[in-house]
Amino acid sequence: MGEQVDARGLSCPQPVILTHNKMKVLRKGVFEVLVDTDTSRENISRLAKNEGWEIIDTKKTEDSGYILTLRKE
């Protein structure tokens, strides 16, 4: 399994902070973020754009959360 951030059950802005930390460690490549609110999904999309990462896939999960796949070349 690839790199992953599990931010489910965390309140704002923790999912953003964890995702940002992962970006800083990886610098580039691909990783997944698991979130369970629209707020987290929206906020991570703002962060991704700001940091030059692309969200290449958004999967809705059964528990109305999302798996976001982020990539930076």
Add this chain to the structure above:
Amino acid sequence: MDLTEILNCLTFDKHPDLLVGIETSDDAGVYRLTPEIALIQTLDFFTPIVNDPYDFGRIAATNAFSDVYAMGGKPLTAMNIVCFPIKELDKDTLRAILQGGLEVIHKAGAVMVGGHSVEDRELKYGLSVTGIVHPDKILTNAGAKPGDLLILTKPLGTGILSTALKGGKLNEKQTCNLTELMATLNKDAAEVMTDIGVNACTDITGFGLLGHALEIAKASNVSIRIYSDKVPVISDAIEFASMGMIPEGSHLNQKFCRQYLDISPELDPITGDILADAQTSGGLLISVPEEKSKQLLNGLIERKTPAAKVIGEVFSEPKGVIQIR
């Protein structure tokens, strides 16, 4: 089920002296005592948004006074409301909160007359504030008239900055500026506004500028045009919004308001985040006849309110709609 739906299930008695009741989404209730005096009553409390208990007390109290100011009133008395985890936090914390609140009450020229506390797992603090206003001079959401200019008295972005603070992203100076902004009473703005006489007013809090402007548009049966490049914004708020430091309430505000918005050209998402940002202890949004706007602006600048900017205009059509330009 949201609060509006729950309230709709209840039947409220009408009373000839109840001048502003629960129906119009106004900031406070107003009850006529005599032909010259009406009573304004409001209550507001919340969980800590800053780490320092004294500052939290100041901010919560400042926020509670806002509703009286927004109605054009003068606050007279205040009562504490406290929910406190007595087993987990020491008494000095509570003392600091109450001290912060008391200082604000005195700054507002009001007196503390008591309060009530309960033990709770989560700390909460706020005030119930009582004030007075002349029954003919009550300011509500419903008075805005086509041709009015809209003036905002504090910059937006406290929701975004508070989220960044929670995430440990603010330095000491940014924290201090945010705290002082939220602990600035709308007293000066209200005094200038009531001296001059304006058409409508509301304070910007949890529904953000968009949500509160929408309340005015609906209650006044007008259209409101906001010039997004004219809206004062806390420095750093755009940067933190771009980093995704946006509170849930701000997202919900955008979602709720979307159906009432006429946007042209397309809105940059970060600008949308700022306009909908849920504010704590935000400024007054004042609807003033154009011919009085200069005098109002000069008065606000003289009293050094945190902002004094024309951010929009009122039009007759399309009613109940916010136009963003």
